[in-house]
Amino acid sequence: MTARSAAGEAARREGVGARSLARQLAGIVGPRNVVVDPAELLVYECDGLTHGRVCPELVVLPGSTEEVAAVVRVARDANVPLVPRGAGTGLSGGARPVPGCAVVSLSRMRRILALDLENGWARVEPGVINLDVTRAVAGDGFYYAPDPSSQSVCSIGGNVAENSGGAHCLKYGFTTNHVLAARVVLSDGAVVDLGGPAPDAPGYDLLAALVGSEGMLGVVTEVTVRLLRKPETTRTFFATFPSTDEAGAAVSGIIAAGILPAAIEMMDRLAIVAAKAATGLDWPDVGAALLMDADGPRAEVEHVSARAIEIARAAGALEVRVPRDEAERQLMWKGRKSAFAAVGRISPSYLVEDGVIPRSEIARVLRDIARLADEAGLRVANVFHAGDGNLHPLVLYDARVPGEEERAARLGGEILRLCIRYGGSITGEHGVGAEKAAYMAEQFGPDDLDTMQRVRCAFDGAALMNPGKVFPTPRLCGEKPGPYRPHPAEVAGLAERW
Amino acid sequence: MSGVRAPVDGDAVLGLSPRVALEPASLDEAADAMRALARDRAAVTFVGGGTDLELGAPPARLDAVLHTRRLDRVREHAPADQIVAVEAGMTVAALQRHLAPHGQRLALDPPHPERATVGGVVAANAFGPRRTRFGTVRDLVIGVTIVRADGVVARGGGKVVKNVAGFDLPRLLCGSLGSLGLLAEVVFRLHPLPEASATVAVPGLAPAEVRALARAALDARLDPVAMAALQEGDRFRLAIRFEGFGPGVHEQAERLLALDARGERIEGADEAALWARHDALRLAGDVRAKAAFPPAALEGAVRALEPVVATLAAGALVLHPALGIAFVAGTLSRAEATGRAIAAARPALRPGNGSLVLAAAPAALRAVADPWGDPPPAVEVMRRLKRELDPDGRLAPGRLAGGI
Numbered sequence: 039m040t041a042r043s044a045a046g047e048a049a050r051r052e053g054v055g056a057r058s059l060a061r062q063l064a065g066i067v068g069p070r071n072v073v074v075d076p077a078e079l080l081v082y083e084c085d086g087l088t089h090g091r092v093c094p095e096l097v098v099l100p101g102s103t104e105e106v107a108a109v110v111r112v113a114r115d116a117n118v119p120l121v122p123r124g125a126g127t128g129l130s131g132g133a134r135p136v137p138g139c140a141v142v143s144l145s146r147m148r149r150i151l152a153l154d155l156e157n158g159w160a161r162v163e164p165g166v167i168n169l170d171v172t173r174a175v176a177g178d179g180f181y182y183a184p185d186p187s188s189q190s191v192c193s194i195g196g197n198v199a200e201n202s203g204g205a206h207c208l209k210y211g212f213t214t215n216h217v218l219a220a221r222v223v224l225s226d227g228a229v230v231d232l233g234g235p236a237p238d239a240p241g242y243d244l245l246a247a248l249v250g251s252e253g254m255l256g257v258v259t260e261v262t263v264r265l266l267r268k269p270e271t272t273r274t275f276f277a278t279f280p281s282t283d284e285a286g287a288a289v290s291g292i293i294a295a296g297i298l299p300a301a302i303e304m305m306d307r308l309a310i311v312a313a314k315a316a317t318g319l320d321w322p323d324v325g326a327a328l329l330m331d332a333d334g335p336r337a338e339v340e341h342v343s344a345r346a347i348e349i350a351r352a353a354g355a356l357e358v359r360v361p362r363d364e365a366e367r368q369l370m371w372k373g374r375k376s377a378f379a380a381v382g383r384i385s386p387s388y389l390v391e392d393g394v395i396p397r398s399e400i401a402r403v404l405r406d407i408a409r410l411a412d413e414a415g416l417r418v419a420n421v422f423h424a425g426d427g428n429l430h431p432l433v434l435y436d437a438r439v440p441g442e443e444e445r446a447a448r449l450g451g452e453i454l455r456l457c458i459r460y461g462g463s464i465t466g467e468h469g470v471g472a473e474k475a476a477y478m479a480e481q482f483g484p485d486d487l488d489t490m491q492r493v494r495c496a497f498d499g500a501a502l503m504n505p506g507k508v509f510p511t512p513r514l515c516g517e518k519p520g521p522y523r524p525h526p527a528e529v530a531g532l533a534e535r536w
Numbered sequence: 537m538s539g540v541r542a543p544v545d546g547d548a549v550l551g552l553s554p555r556v557a558l559e560p561a562s563l564d565e566a567a568d569a570m571r572a573l574a575r576d577r578a579a580v581t582f583v584g585g586g587t588d589l590e591l592g593a594p595p596a597r598l599d600a601v602l603h604t605r606r607l608d609r610v611r612e613h614a615p616a617d618q619i620v621a622v623e624a625g626m627t628v629a630a631l632q633r634h635l636a637p638h639g640q641r642l643a644l645d646p647p648h649p650e651r652a653t654v655g656g657v658v659a660a661n662a663f664g665p666r667r668t669r670f671g672t673v674r675d676l677v678i679g680v681t682i683v684r685a686d687g688v689v690a691r692g693g694g695k696v697v698k699n700v701a702g703f704d705l706p707r708l709l710c711g712s713l714g715s716l717g718l719l720a721e722v723v724f725r726l727h728p729l730p731e732a733s734a735t736v737a738v739p740g741l742a743p744a745e746v747r748a749l750a751r752a753a754l755d756a757r758l759d760p761v762a763m764a765a766l767q768e769g770d771r772f773r774l775a776i777r778f779e780g781f782g783p784g785v786h787e788q789a790e791r792l793l794a795l796d797a798r799g800e801r802i803e804g805a806d807e808a809a810l811w812a813r814h815d816a817l818r819l820a821g822d823v824r825a826k827a828a829f830p831p832a833a834l835e836g837a838v839r840a841l842e843p844v845v846a847t848l849a850a851g852a853l854v855l856h857p858a859l860g861i862a863f864v865a866g867t868l869s870r871a872e873a874t875g876r877a878i879a880a881a882r883p884a885l886r887p888g889n890g891s892l893v894l895a896a897a898p899a900a901l902r903a904v905a906d907p908w909g910d911p912p913p914a915v916e917v918m919r920r921l922k923r924e925l926d927p928d929g930r931l932a933p934g935r936l937a938g939g940i
Binding site: 154156157158179200201203207208211212214215219224228230231232233234235236237238239240241242243244246247249250251267268269270290293294296297298334335336337338339340341342345394395396397398423426427428461462463464465466467468469470474478481482483485486487488489490492493494495496497499508 | 614615616617618619639661671674675682684688689690691692694695696697698699700701702703704705707708710711712716727728729730731751754755756757758759780781782783784785786787788791826828829830831832833859860861885888889890891893908909911912913914915916917918920921923924925936937938940
């Protein structure tokens, strides 16, 4: 029996029915903030990854750290697993419920608690929308750097859980590079503060473990994020190429020239077609396109941008467009950022994959993906963060055609395996979640996973928090693979030496 | 098993002598050594270049010292992907020499690069002035291979910069002082070597002026790679460094000079000498401490630290205004007085989770001052983490904050 169903079973065995649990939780958060109605629960059956739905026992919406702590204690006593949830935009099923669980939605906790521009930070509740942090400080010339494509709807708490990236993390890093502190409720109900506005807090860097832990270490109730000054100058260009080979060569050339773009994004033919259909942009019908941002002090940016355009032309660019103004620049970025949804215009259904490969292998991997797609009889559109080799293959299919969804899922899996074979990763920013847990055993060995599990056990010995995610095989804490037993010859050999 | 020898004087760690020293030359040998130590229930401290061995508390027990110095090879360098996988015992300088012909560097400039090893830098979270632009080793490490206390070899992260698969072991190990496992290999992201560099130095500043000028530079949207203020008498010389392409470096230096007429532009050998002076000042004497605070609290931090400096012979401060870091360095003359001054400074630094940590101290000072200060707020979770990965408490026991 797996750990998650063990917890759910135990809940049922002990007779802690949903009604009694709901009553207790309503006593903490108020009856309006506990959802038990089956119709209302439908919303919580999945996150941004819409297949593999599971209905939770109930949903609780706490309004403060204290309420979260009280909710966690009740759940712990009842042995009910908890699934924390932000805005529900995740693409790996990280907020997918497990049978018998309570979903803890942080959507009521959406206050910006404090802004300190002198020290460059904002303290926010986890339900605050990513872009709202930037909106709150933009007037003062500051911004919050991590910018996932969903930034207008995704929450900071979800970003912390998934260690979200975005187009600009090549230069600016991921969520983990921008979180200074967090308040966390652990599965025993303890509230702990990790980090702080001051750097270098003594002790282990537990924040490093927390960010990207996909809700498995605790429920985050406050986050202090770094605010950056908006760069003085941003220069953008859009370049088209006959194929992804030339576009890939341009990316390699730009990086080799010692340029660190703020972002450099690639789209293939199918993705360009989709973006055009969705936005009405007058992009030409070409094999590939690059969109690059350079930002920083004026003279540096002008120099870098001009040099990058030269390199793109030398690599075989058909056309280079420089936006006339900020509005045109935003439109170009809208084309890129809406590419996922845009694919819906050219295909009834699609899967979004998220894999990482060494940047220098882009052209080869894209050819391999095309071959796999041909074999599967499906189309794949590619939109990706070329600077850091983070691919987002969009597998197009028609769910109404029997067997096509399964074929698409298999193709998605083959693409992930391809990423592992090239020395990359099964996820660059969407997280492992429920969806890719099985592939973890292909990227990591049992000892690697065991070590990560031990980290989980240090935070959540009860395995109450978001069970069934990340790890291919659940493990109970305290269940160690056994003490070390040395080889007899080794003992003999060493005994002589020591 | 190869690489086992009797200890010598140089193997002592903060006054404790081991009964055996190990020098594995490969990952397999390191794993063998760790299994042997596990079998013997031996307490072990890992030593790289020994440049940060005085950071924190002495180990509570020490049976063995494991040197990483023979683990000194580049395992993989992919210039086009800007990553390098390197064994933990390679020195920072040797790594930079390997990378430079490819126009690349590890954007980290800790003190003593000729001795400091990459594994030691990760374990001690060592950094230099370029932290202002590139962050700490936590921002540059993308993968690790460790040998656990039980001798099991485990990997975390990977060889690509962007990777969120699994818990972030590489970053969790930063600053862990070898108490969670032996760092055997590290993978870093690399940065291009800059085409040009220039530093603008402004002398004669009071702490408030240091903070104001640093802030003005950032408000002007300049993008310095380093900002450090060196104490000269009761004033500070603020050095602000720019690196990048020629036109960008030139323009930024000129704009900074326009912000403060007292500034002087320094390049070439003079620039190198100024930054070498930074390292020398930060490392002077036998007492070294690092204060951390929110950057806007700079003047308050200086006020809190001045009494500590005053108790030392030839004491001085080095300020990193953009980071919220100040280094205290000097020679111990009155241990009791320095201990009292440290105890008095800590509460003043505490707001915003600030701290004052001893990076080096003679035994006389250790007798009267805790190297870490109060246990961290999440110390219980830290203890549990330690127990999970080192259940017998054999890896550098007691070195970390909170007696971990």
